[in-house]
Amino acid sequence: QQPVQSPQAVILREGEDAVINCSSSKALYSVHWYRQKHGEAPVFLMILLKGGEQKGHDKISASFNEKKQQSSLYLTASQLSYSGTYFCGTVHTGTASKLTFGTGTRLQVTL
């Protein structure tokens, strides 16, 4: 079952913050976040395992609410290099590591 992301698209000015949400209708084991630039392959950002942990590196962080079956990606003080399409990927409990990608959120950072 494909996770649903919101918003579908967002435009930011450099330095602004953004939040991308990912929700699933089934129990989650882990949530992955990837960024894909136009014409390129997706690049891994981070993985969160069940247990409600929060992770981050540099100015990008994420949280995972196991009870709500949701994850959020936080981009702080956005940079031009953050532009791209962000995908969450979910692994549901008992599905032998099958990673299902979400609908995607297109992020554009402008000057």
Next chain:
Amino acid sequence: EAGVAQSPRYKIIEKRQSVAFWCNPISGHATLYWYQQILGQGPKLLIQFQNNGVVDDSQLPKDRFSAERLKGVDSTLKIQPAKLEDSAVYLCASSPGTGGRGDLHFGNGTRLTVT
């Protein structure tokens, strides 16, 4: 470390023809995935291997698609015969982890156009 290698980079074929894609994962990565990404959509899992065994192929159109992973290393994905709706980027990824704990490393993909 060398990344995931895929070939060819681009392929144009006519409908009803056959095509094959090749993937060489990162050395030591036990899990290998093939995803299909249609323009504007998220990658869709076609098949997942753990070493040379199939873990999930529930979304693989088995009447026309086939995949194998020989000796738990390289993998090939074949389409025979191709349809117009198969036009997409085919992404191969490998992971050092199992059970949903590992990050996926993607190759550059093969862009397939079916005319």
